[in-house]
Amino acid sequence: MNQNVILEAIDVVKHFGMGSGWLSQTPVVQAVDGVSLEVRRGETFAIVGESGCGKSTLARLLMRLLTPTSGDVLFDGRQVSTIQGEELKTLRCDMQFIFQDPFSSLNPRMTVAKLVAEPLEIHAPALSAQDRRAKVAELLRQVGLRAEHADRYPHEFSGGQRQRIGIARALASGPKLIIGDEPVSALDVSVQAQVINLLGDLSRDLGLTLVIIAHDLGVIRHMSDRVAVMYLGRIVEIGTTEDVFSEPKHPYTQALLAAIPSMDGPVTDHSATVHGEMPSPSDPPPGCRFHTRCPHAQALCKTQKPHLSAVQDASHQVACHFADTLQRRHRPSTATQKSKTAEARFALYRAATEGGAVTHNAKQDQP
Amino acid sequence: MTQTATQAPAPNDPLLEARPENRVWKKFRSHKSAMVGGALVVFFIAIALAAPILPIPDPAATDWGAVRKAPSGENWMGTDEIGRDVMARLIWGAQASLAAGVVSVGIAVLFGVPLGIVAGYFGGWTDAVISRCTEALLAVPFLILAIALAAFMGPSLTNAMIAIGISATPIFIRLTRGQVLSIKEEDYVESARAIGLPTPKILSRYIFPNVLPPILVQATLTIATAIIAEASLSFLGLGQQPPAPSWGSMLNTAKNFLNQAPWMAMWPGLSIFFVVLGFNLLGDGLRDALDPREH
Incomplete structure (x- = not known):
């Protein structure tokens, strides 16, 4: 297989509620239904979709916190979807997870030092207590906390700080890949930016591969290299962030992008908007799963399941029967393009974090 | 990653060195009602232990x-229906009653909590077996079960404590299992699995x-329930053997003389x-x- 690919999912399926009892007949929830994707070494890969589309389940499948009903997950070319014992321990060292809710993802009865040192205890048992403490202090500094925070308990910190603790814990074992399940969605907007930048800096400095699950398109656009759009357990579009955002080919992606509030007042073009609720994953519609809400649905969509296929170049794939015809109608979205002021601020930020000289423009600082 | 572990910053920071055990003790000491409770418990234990050397x-x-x-x-504290000194009996009875209370609850916690954790965490067949057994035990009233077990094992204080302990175990299994079911869904438990x-x-x-x-x-x-249960067992001749006293057995005889000699019931009751x-x-x-969250 491709040396460049660090994590690969091949036709991964996860159905919940299979073992229903003998008196109760619970419906099978098709949370993830045949997802294939490749994550390349060093890139930031985003998975986006609305609530309930199965993206968190997919993250847990990739992480092997859940075992897939069928399909394979390969990490570094090794099959990981069924491993146990020592092999699983190695995987846990190489792959780490950042949770969505920093308020419930840290054991309230452990100090920060213990929380961050725990992965070291498992994956580097030879480390002396002194070295471990030193390493914890270093990790805390790396994520922007202070060493003296080590002896406090999680409840003494704000949401953003707790998420930093979570990140320090994820970094402790020295992973190659980190999966973030909506790592910033529970945080305030101002804190979101800090944590996103922290993740960006860490992935750049440590050469990490990031898989970020999100529903915030602004976050995705800012931090990811490639993006996969999920709808009701399936990937409907996958490509580089630039391609997907500037030339969305699937009607669902187009609708998602059209739903971003615009700074130029109300949107007048409603051709791309989607109505209604997402169907239940326990009773998904046949054919293309999006046909119940798609403004362009035709008879074929109701019967035949579309497969991911390349439209123009191989890197941009869409699962839509009519991707070619639809594409011409779409007007590229400008909503998520950064303004000039924002660009200038990001440039300043990059200059500051890379140690370059920061020259403040007096005029720019004034409101 | 995390390349610079070698630069080893001095961890002699007093904050880093503070041990959480000290924190717990400090917090416990500043908790007024806990100190009152502790004093009461220590007082009764001291009396029970000192019974042989007290001038009674x-x-x-x-x-x-x-x-x-x-x-x-x-x-x-007066005398009882055959002229025995109530205070002396109260002090000697503290041994049996405290032991019955603490030991039997200890047994119940020792067996109940691990079983509850295993049942709640692993679920499936393990849970089904443990839960069904628990329910079977719970179906029998607490005291009847204790009496049956004590009668089966033979009359002695030790057997009574074991019987009470076993009878109280299902309560702890159920309570623990329920707690575990809610705790194991917390993200932090998944985070523990995620780090391996x-x-x-x-x-x-x-x-x-x-x-x-x-x-x-x-x-x-x-x-409290266990102390009372020991009394009931004593009353049936299955607990502390007469004439050795226990608070429960004192209460049991005293109830016949509530009008004539209320002090007989008052002291063990108090x-x-x-x-x-x-x-x-x-x-x-x-x-x-x-709890680190409480202040």
């Missing part, structure tokens, strides 16, 4: 000339400390009340001290 009459010595005498300078923590450590570090608070409270309350209060306050304080 023989608790089994009868005096037919001083039957059911009200408290006086000679008998501070072995299951025994997940149970001891993540599950156990977080299910502990309601168990502590339940345990302190069950001590003692049980204060011991239970003491354990309860102690348990509350311990729960708060162990």
Whole structure:
């Protein structure tokens, strides 16, 4: 297989509620239904979709916190979807997870030092207590906390700080890949930016591969290299962030992008908007799963399941029967393009974090 | 990653060195009601242990000339229906009653909590087996079960304690299992799996400390039930063997003389009340001290 690919999912399926009892007949929830994707070494890969589309389940499948009903997950070319014992321990060292809710993802009865040192205890048992403490202090500094925070308990910190603790814990074992399940969605907007930048800096400095699950398109656009759009357990579009955002080919992606509030007042073009609720994953519609809400649905969509296929170049794939015809109608979205002021601020930020000289423009600082 | 572990910043920072155990103790000491509870418990334990050396009459010595005498300078707490000194019996009885309360609850917690954790965490068949057995035990009334077990094992205080302990175990299994079911869905338990923590450590570090608070409270309350249960067993001749005293057996005889000699019931009644209060306050304080979120 491709040396460049660090994590690969091949036709991964996860159905919940299979073992229903003998008196109760619970419906099978098709949370993830045949997802294939490749994550390349060093890139930031985003998975986006609305609530309930199965993206968190997919993250847990990739992480092997859940075992897939069928399909394979390969990490570094090794099959990981069924491993146990020592092999699983190695995987846990190489792959780490950042949770969505920093308020419930840290054991309230452990100090920060213990929380961050725990992965070291498992994956580097030879480390002396002194070295471990030193390493914890270093990790805390790396994520922007202070060493003296080590002896406090999680409840003494704000949401953003707790998420930093979570990140320090994820970094402790020295992973190659980190999966973030909506790592910033529970945080305030101002804190979101800090944590996103922290993740960006860490992935750049440590050469990490990031898989970020999100529903915030602004976050995705800012931090990811490639993006996969999920709808009701399936990937409907996958490509580089630039391609997907500037030339969305699937009607669902187009609708998602059209739903971003615009700074130029109300949107007048409603051709791309989607109505209604997402169907239940326990009773998904046949054919293309999006046909119940798609403004362009035709008879074929109701019967035949579309497969991911390349439209123009191989890197941009869409699962839509009519991707070619639809594409011409779409007007590229400008909503998520950064303004000039924002660009200038990001440039300043990059200059500051890379140690370059920061020259403040007096005029720019004034409101 | 994390390349520079070698630069080793000096971890001699006092904040880094502060041990959480000190924090728990400090918090416990500043908890006023816990200290009152602790004092009560220590007082009763001290009395029970000091019984042989205290200048009190023989608790089994009868005096037919001083039957059911009200408290006086000679008998501070009065005498019982065959002229035995109530205070002496109360002090000697503390041994049996405290032991019955603490040991039987200890047995119940020792078996109930691990079984509850295993049932709740692993679910499936393990849970089905443990839960069905628990329900079968719970279907029999607490005291009837204790009597049956004690009768089966033979009359002695030790057997009574074991019987009470086994009878109280299902309560702890149920309580613990319920707590574990809610705790194991927390993200932090998944985070422990995500870093590759072995299951025994997940149970001891993540599950156990977080299910502990309601168990502590339940345990302190069950001590009272256990002391009363020991009394009932004694009454049936299955607990402390006469003439050796226990608070429960004292209460049991005293109830026949409530009109003529209320002091016979009052002193053991008050003692049980204060011991239970003491354990309860102690348990509350311990729960708060162990919870880092409480201030």
